[in-house]
Amino acid sequence: MKKKKIDFEAEFWNGHTKHSCLTLIDAFFKMDYLSEVKGMLADVISYSTKPKVLLKSNPSLIFHFYLCMRSFLRASYVLQLNTKKWKLNDPAEFTSRLLQGSLSDEEYCDPFLVFRKAFKVFSLKDFDLFLTEIIYHSLGAHYDEPEVNIINPFIHLTKMLDAAQIRGIEKIKK
Incomplete structure (x- = not known):
């Protein structure tokens, strides 16, 4: 049986x-x-x-942002599935609280923990729905609010962005 590969859908922006x-x-x-x-x-x-x-003069920027975030979420999902294949570079001796962003000390030491927590609470489909809802509602003058919970996915997504940029991650060579 073949493994199903996830398409990152990056061809539109990269x-x-x-x-x-x-x-x-x-x-x-x-x-x-x-x-x-x-x-x-x-x-x-x-x-x-x-x-x-949001951005009445150029809504294509929002659509571009949406495509990039979707690809980022898909890559994050694959990254958390294969955490045993990746190796983190050692952290610097002194870490600034600014570099940590929204991460706790434990999450800073193990950024994969952030991805595992996020995808344990929300599926990739839930994150896609979240992105679609907030983009849709930010591009129109609606008087109703998004129907999905937007706070918790926002917090997890912010943490994933911080965790993805912390330190270098390398594939373990066999």
Whole structure:
């Protein structure tokens, strides 16, 4: 029986190159800084609960953000499935609290813990629904709020972004 591969759907924002989960996450952070991604995510969340439209002048930026985040979530899902195949670089002796972001000390030492916790609580389909809902509601002047829980997935997604960028992750060579 063949293993089913997850399509990262990165061809719309990163060309037609084949990616592993690590190369896709690297490409994601080369394209945008962590602070910009987290800021855009916060804006999308904020506008999804207001009867205002985010970026009226250029809504294609929101669609581009949506595609990138979807690919990031898929790569994160694959990364947490195969944690035994990856090795973390050793942390620096002194870690700044700013570098930790929203992560606890335990999560900072083991970023895979963040991914496992997130996908234990929410499935990939739940995260897709969350992204679709907040993007849909941020692009229209709706007076109703998203029907799904947006706070918990937002917290998990923010932690995953922080965990993905902490330290280098390398594949264990056999």
